Amino acid sequence: EVQLVESGGGLVQPGGSLRLSCAASGLTFSIYSMNWVRQAPGKGLEWVSGISGSGGSTYYAASVKGRFTISRDNSKKTLFLQMNNLRAADTAVYYCAKAAGTAVNTHASDYWGQGTLVTVSS
Amino acid sequence: QSVLTQPPSASGTPGQRVTISCSGSSSNIGSDTVNWYQQLPGTAPKLLIYDDNQRPSGVPARFSGSRSGTSASLAISGLQSEDEADYYCAAWDDSLNGWVFGGGTKLTVL
Numbered sequence: 751e752v753q754l755v756e757s758g759g760g761l762v763q764p765g766g767s768l769r770l771s772c773a774a775s776g777l778t779f780s781i782y783s784m785n786w787v788r789q790a791p792g793k794g795l796e797w798v799s800g801i802s803g804s805g806g807s808t809y810y811a812a813s814v815k816g817r818f819t820i821s822r823d824n825s826k827k828t829l830f831l832q833m834n835n836l837r838a839a840d841t842a843v844y845y846c847a848k849a850a851g852t853a854v855n856t857h858a859s860d861y862w863g864q865g866t867l868v869t870v871s872s
Numbered sequence: 873q874s875v876l877t878q879p880p881s882a883s884g885t886p887g888q889r890v891t892i893s894c895s896g897s898s899s900n901i902g903s904d905t906v907n908w909y910q911q912l913p914g915t916a917p918k919l920l921i922y923d924d925n926q927r928p929s930g931v932p933a934r935f936s937g938s939r940s941g942t943s944a945s946l947a948i949s950g951l952q953s954e955d956e957a958d959y960y961c962a963a964w965d966d967s968l969n970g971w972v973f974g975g976g977t978k979l980t981v982l
Contacts, residue, residue, distance in 0.1 A: 785971070787917075794874065795909070795917060795960050797971035809970050845916055855964045858907040858922035865916055 752776040752861045754846050759866030766836050766870070772829040772846030772863055780804070780824040783849040785859055786831050788842035788868075798844070799831065800854035809854050813839075836870045843867050875900065876961055878974035885982045889949040892977045894961035896942050900972055904964045906944040908937055911958045911976075920959070921946060948979075956981045 758770040772784070786798040799820040800809045808820050819832040829846055844866050847859035877895040884890040894906065908921040919928050921937035924944065936947045944963075948955055961974040 787971075794958075794976040795911075795962075795973045797962075797973060800971070811970050812968070847917075850922070855904075855969075858919055858962070859909075859917075860919045860922070860928060862916040862918070 752848065754848060754861060754863035756844065756846050756863045756866040759844065759868045761869045761871065762836055763872050764837060764870055767832070767834045768836065768868060770831040770833065770844055770846075770866060770868070772831075774827045774829065774848065777827075777848065779822075779827040781852060783852055783854040783857065784820075784822060784829045785847045785849060785854070786820065786829075787845045787847055787859070787862075788840075789845070789865075790839075790842040793842075796842075800849075801829070802854055803852040807854060833868070836868075838870050841868060841870050874975040875965060875968070875972035876963065876974035878959075878961060878977045880975065881978045881980065883980040883982055884948075884951045886951055886953060888951045889947060890951060890979065891948075892946045892959050892961075892979070894944045894946070894974050896944075896963060896972075898942060899967040900942075900963040900965040901939060901944055902942040903966055906937065906939050907962045908935075908946045909960045909962065911960065913957070917960065951981055953981045955979060 785800040846863040848861040849857040851857035905923045909917040910920045911917045924939040925937045
């Protein structure tokens with residue numbers, strides 16, 4: 751059974767940093783691209799970033815480009831999101847999602863974690 | 873404002889058929905397939921339809937999807953109370969080089 755467990759969320763001041771992790775189990779992790787998707791309180795879904803199975807290709811939403819960095823450690827079956835220069839607008843539940851294939855741009859996200867809440871506030 | 877446009881709400885009575893629309897442009901729905909996600913209250917999203925009209929294992933046949941031009945739609949037949957949820961469409965956008973979502977449609981079963 752595929753399981754995705756996010757961690758690393760919390761309260762951070764504007765301008766601060768956080769590193770989210772997503773531990774995967776029950777799958778051959780390196781085969782699949784992975785995504786981060788966030789949901790602000792009471793709002794809809796917003797794709798944040800994606801990374802190919804090998805880690806060689808990364809993609810970012812315009813709203814986070816230059817501030818967030820996605821990476822993965824296939825040996826540890828773990829996905830990361832380094833978030834720098836955080837803003838109030840980044841406050842959201844962050845979901846880790848597994849894609850159904852290797853490429854980020856062609857496969858739907860078929861498994862999702864339960865999410866981790868990031869709150870940016872002074 | 874979302875790149876893909878969905879009605880904010882929809883409703884129906886048990887047993888009815890309801891449809892939810894999703895409108896985009898040539899850089900997303902017009903050139904790439906559409907996926908639909910269901911989010912029950914307080915839970916993570918779940919993949920409902922992928923590649924326009926394919927159902928993952930375990931999704932009832934009551935759910936179906938279609939795409940034409942720059943629009944897509946999700947149909948739910950034989951509406952049930954447990955279908956009350958938020959529904960999101962998504963597609964890859966070739967211009968933005970990323971996934972784009974609709975704003976979501978809140979389905980109420982009356």
